[in-house]
Amino acid sequence: MKYNLKVIISICVLIVGIAFYFLVFKTSDQIHYITVPVSKGNINQEVSATGEVAPIQLVTVGSQVSGQIETLYVKLGQTIKKGDLIAQIDSTTQQNTYNTEQAKLESYQAQYEAAEVQLAVAKSQYDREVTLYAQKATSKASLEDSQSTYATAKSSVVELKSLISQTQISLNTAKVNLGYTKILSPLDGTVVSVPVEEGQTVNAAMSTPTIVQIADLTEMKILMEISEGDINKIAPGMTVTYSVLSSSNEVFTTTLKAIDPGLTTLTNGTYVQGGSSDAAIYYYGRLEVPNTEGKLRIGMTTQDMIKIAYKEDVLTIPMSTLSEHNGKTYVRILENNDKVVEKQITTGLSDGINIEVTSGLNEGEFVVQSQMSDQQINSSVNSMQRPGRMM
Template sequence: MTATPRQRKSRRGLILLVALVVAAAVGYFVKVRYYTTPAVTMMTASVARGSIEETVLATGQLRPVKLVAVGAQASGRITSLHVELGAQVKAGDLIAEIDSATQQNNLKTAEASLANIHAQRAEKEASLTLARQTLARQRDMASQNAVARADLESAEADVKTTEAQIASLDAQIESAEVEVETAKVNLGYTRITAPIDGTVLAIVSQAGQTVNASQSTPTIVVLGQLDTMTVRAEISEADIVHVKPGQKVYFTVIGDPEHRYDAALESIDPAPESIRSDAAIASSSSSSSSSTSSSSTSAIYYYGNFDVPNPDGSLRTYMTAEVNIVLGSAENVLTVPAAALGNRDRDGKYSVKVLNADGSTAERRVEIGLNDKVNAEVKSGLEEGDKVVTGEMTAAQRSASAASMRLGRGGGGPPPGM
């Protein structure tokens, strides 16, 4: 059956109406989904009294207050080792012995040479006595014109020659005595003794091993005094400007983070450790410029040093210390979360949003003192109990946070029966 013109017109109107309704629904969805500002909840915190401490963090290394590598100045085979790892030794205690046959023979040779020169001097002393007696007779005879002048002069020359020979032998005796002393010292080098009181931390050379001291001093053992430990803390160049000797420090070790060790910063090295290998000191300007450019890309650290007592020996060599250098501390002061701090102006004050009783917010300029990056000391601009805005969170963020907390508590599994 053919539709009438009125029916066709009515049908087109209905289709157009449906299209408009669909377009309106799509537009509303897009507006709500993409253009509607989500509800925002402000996160706040109260200004409260508390304690605050501002510190510089540094990583340090524990070392004995005295650390000595005991070496050998004599070459040869180690015949005996008299200490064990961890043994306590006193200064002068025998640590090791090196085969001393060569040094003993050198001492005997030096002593024999000295004895020979002494014998030569004794012979010349006898000759000098005879020459002086002869000279005396020649002078008596010359006074009576009973001897030729040449014989008198010859006798005088014999005396002077013998005296000169004795003087030469005296010098040789001094040299020979030095040789004997040197030989004795070299013989003493075959007995390695402890230079300090301490603990044997390492045994580098064993009995039966041959050491060669002609080019470098070989290490036999390493000794350290462990009753006091030195901490060398690496302080970054960004923090070093705030640090100075005398400031309080405390540290913990990885194995015992609950035990806090307190001390005071004693010194700061004037230059970083890298200066020891700075090529610019001994190379040409071209090579130094290249080394400087390469070193500038690495981090720069300065060492801060302080000692800490270690009576029970719980602190061990080369332990890692987590060091806190105290820049300042305050108790019973107004504090505010550091997250509430806004921009800082030229006067050093920070902008902080304060929540009013009616739900509105107002911005205040606040003077801040110590800041440990978690809380900050309020010197002026806020009162105890004020509510400050620390952040904002949308509904979607709140939902995500709640879901994350449920997962953290183990509640994020599928519902029963699934």
């Protein structure tokens, strides 16, 4: 009987211990919901792109004649006007050619004047012989001699006239080539590149050598790289905001001028048909922006945002609260009695974070964004409180 009493006492102690464990150490597994209210706001759908600054007008000024650069009249960064002298190339050869053609022209002109006098004399002699022959006062041989002399004089005049024309053309060419030794600016702008030096010899026989590059920096273009996935969302005339790394806090606004019809490699002249399909495809969107203050420089990188669509004061919820079943969109609503109800909704414009709700929800309702149990909460808290190991 004493043995049975000990067994009963042990069982009672065990029951009390189990009860104490569940009451003190065993936590509940209640679900907690994290919600966000359905509220009104603005939805701004944008496409981001990276761009590069370039001048709208960039001219490479070369030399059409070969020779040594005697003098460079400009330096890098200098502002010049159209017609300003940029460089002088040694013009000895061109000057000599011009002088030779000029001398030939003068000689032919003198010969032409003499030939015209001879022609007049020959014509007069021929006319006289014709009259005398009609009166039977001269022989036929004399008439024929005067006729031959007249024809020869006429031929000489025609030949010299042709030589004068040819020499005049050669002289004009020599004059143009002589003018090519003076390199003049074709536009107002800034010298952005000077790849040659005084004393350097340039050879125009194979290709046109570059003397300077001149750009109009008062108006620039920005070439934005727009991805293949976004290109059909974008059209000229859309509003674009952009900033540069040197003034990242300053945002400029303009409009999209144009979109190139071909991909960037085609625009750049490096497109090869049948290239790797793994390569990313981009298209240039073009902006034209004023640069009167000179803040934009050639080659600068821009961060651009193209505004696709905008809606103001519409119902919005986070996109993370959405779920889809059978092609329909649903959200979970937390009602006053902590009951979760699933609702079908229709959506509109999205900015990638929030989305417009066009029907199915009312302002002030709470949509479930996520949920956690007590165990998950405790586990998260413990992991944050656990000290890191010393290495």
